[in-house]
Amino acid sequence: MSVIPDIKELSDPVELPQGEKIKESLDEDISIRDHASTDMKSEILVVNDLKMYFPVTKGLLKRKVADVKAVDGVTFSIKKGETLGLVGESGSGKSTIGNCVMRNLVPSGGKIFFDGQEITNMDKKGLKLLHKKLQMITQDPYASLDPRMTINQAILEGPRINKLGTKKEQEELVERMLTLVGLNSEFKDRYPHEFSGGQRQRISIARALAMSPSFIVCDEIVSALDVSIQAQIVSLMMKLQEELELTYIFIGHDLSVVRHLSNHVAVLYLGKIVEITTAEEMYDNPLHPYTKALISAVPIPHPTIDRQRQRIILEGEIPSPIDPPKGCHFCTRCKYADTRCREEEPELKDVGGEHFVACHKIAELN
Ligand SMILES: Nc1ncnc2c1ncn2[C@@H]1O[C@H](COP(=O)(O)OP(=O)(O)OP(=O)(O)O)[C@@H](O)[C@H]1O
Ligand code: SF4
Ligand SMILES: [Mg+2]
Numbered sequence: 001m002s003v004i005p006d007i008k009e010l011s012d013p014v015e016l017p018q019g020e021k022i023k024e025s026l027d028e029d030i031s032i033r034d035h036a037s038t039d040m041k042s043e044i045l046v047v048n049d050l051k052m053y054f055p056v057t058k059g060l061l062k063r064k065v066a067d068v069k070a071v072d073g074v075t076f077s078i079k080k081g082e083t084l085g086l087v088g089e090s091g092s093g094k095s096t097i098g099n100c101v102m103r104n105l106v107p108s109g110g111k112i113f114f115d116g117q118e119i120t121n122m123d124k125k126g127l128k129l130l131h132k133k134l135q136m137i138t139q140d141p142y143a144s145l146d147p148r149m150t151i152n153q154a155i156l157e158g159p160r161i162n163k164l165g166t167k168k169e170q171e172e173l174v175e176r177m178l179t180l181v182g183l184n185s186e187f188k189d190r191y192p193h194e195f196s197g198g199q200r201q202r203i204s205i206a207r208a209l210a211m212s213p214s215f216i217v218c219d220e221i222v223s224a225l226d227v228s229i230q231a232q233i234v235s236l237m238m239k240l241q242e243e244l245e246l247t248y249i250f251i252g253h254d255l256s257v258v259r260h261l262s263n264h265v266a267v268l269y270l271g272k273i274v275e276i277t278t279a280e281e282m283y284d285n286p287l288h289p290y291t292k293a294l295i296s297a298v299p300i301p302h303p304t305i306d307r308q309r310q311r312i313i314l315e316g317e318i319p320s321p322i323d324p325p326k327g328c329h330f331c332t333r334c335k336y337a338d339t340r341c342r343e344e345e346p347e348l349k350d351v352g353g354e355h356f357v358a359c360h361k362i363a364e365l366n
Contacts, residue, residue, distance in 0.1 A: 042079045045113070045247070047076050050071055051110050083264075085279065086251045088294075101134070103130065133213050136216065136217040136218075154192070155207050175188070183199060183202050205221075209244070215248070256298050264279060269330055270330075274348075278355075281355055293312040294314075296310065
């Protein structure tokens with residue numbers, strides 16, 4: 001009979017049953033991961049030229065007529081214990097990246113490595129083990145919590161599937177998880193509808209933590225909550241990260257929340273990273289015209305300075321990922337676009353100080 005060890009004990013690396021060694025594979029691809037750090041030891045996640053195309057089909061025979069290029073060549077890495085923030089307008093590919101990392105989706109191209117093992121095409125058996133270490137929390141805890149399950153059952157679903165612990169140890173686990181997320185353990189026999197939105201999000205967090213993960217994909221986890229509750233969940237996530245040495249991908253619409261939590265931030269536009277750097281640099285010195293527009297809309301908690309700030313209004317909608325604009329994908333909305341921008345796609349280039357930007361006119365505009 002397996003037992004449930006303390007959370008810290010469970011954070012030891014899990015032996016994954018399949019996957020080639022990261023080093024061999026990356027040697028081949030070194031040219032496309034030139035902006036990822038080479039310090040592989042501390043990198044828990046490496047995503048390399050990730051592509052996720054969804055086929056668009058037509059007619060009874062479901063003939064493929066096009067692809068939705070939801071993610072189109074995305075490369076990044078995350079160090080253990082750190083947070084990468086993913087920002088960008090609706091439809092830019094944030095959740096698709098999260099779902100590929102979780103391997104809820106099989107990527108159309110590229111490679112994903114978790115804890116030194118390739119997981120891109122991992123089979124079901126491997127994924128079962130992987131999901132002990134890798135968990136996802138989404139925006140709508142009500143959708144992810146089965147209304148017919150008590151909180152106790154919801155938290156124990158994963159450990160029971162994985163046959164972790166005796167009955168008594170599972171009872172202790174539920175109490176420990178609820179206490180960890182700041183909920184009264186006496187609530188354990190209640191149902192999700194008996195809780196507020198913020199409490200339900202805490203239950204989702206407890207459910208994810210019950211598997212003792214080392215990595216959590218947080219997809220818009222505070223977006224549906226009131227501002228005061230958002231702050232409580234954000235500080236809970238930060239406390240848990242410190243105590244349990246967790247690594248996060250934090251997907252969000254609210255750039256000030258993302259800044260608060262992230263070590264690095266990547267800005268996505270139509271399935272591509274247009275800028276990636278440290279959170280501090282991104283907010284103090286954005287270089288891409290799209291990032292500048294996004295940052296200019298973030299309110300500053302000082303009414304006078306906030307009123308004097310120049311807002312950059314983004315005109316038009318994000319184009320369809322089925323037929324993205326030629327050249328720079330942002331050219332249809334960028335006031336600086338010229339012929340080169342409409343013809344040639346800019347590469348993500350290192351501009352120094354851990355800062356990477358995809359724009360032909362970086363030097364000219366900054
Ligand atoms: N299963 C799917 N089949 C077809 N297209 C999809 C599928 N999932 C996502 N897409 C498309 O891929 C693109 C990226 O979607 P995604 O959900 O990743 O965006 P997002 O950045 O998370 O947006 P939001 O901020 O609204 O959550 C969108 O155009 C979306 O319509
Ligand atoms: S490459 Fe051209 S269109 Fe694209 S962001 Fe830079 S200036 Fe604008
Ligand atoms: Mg999303």
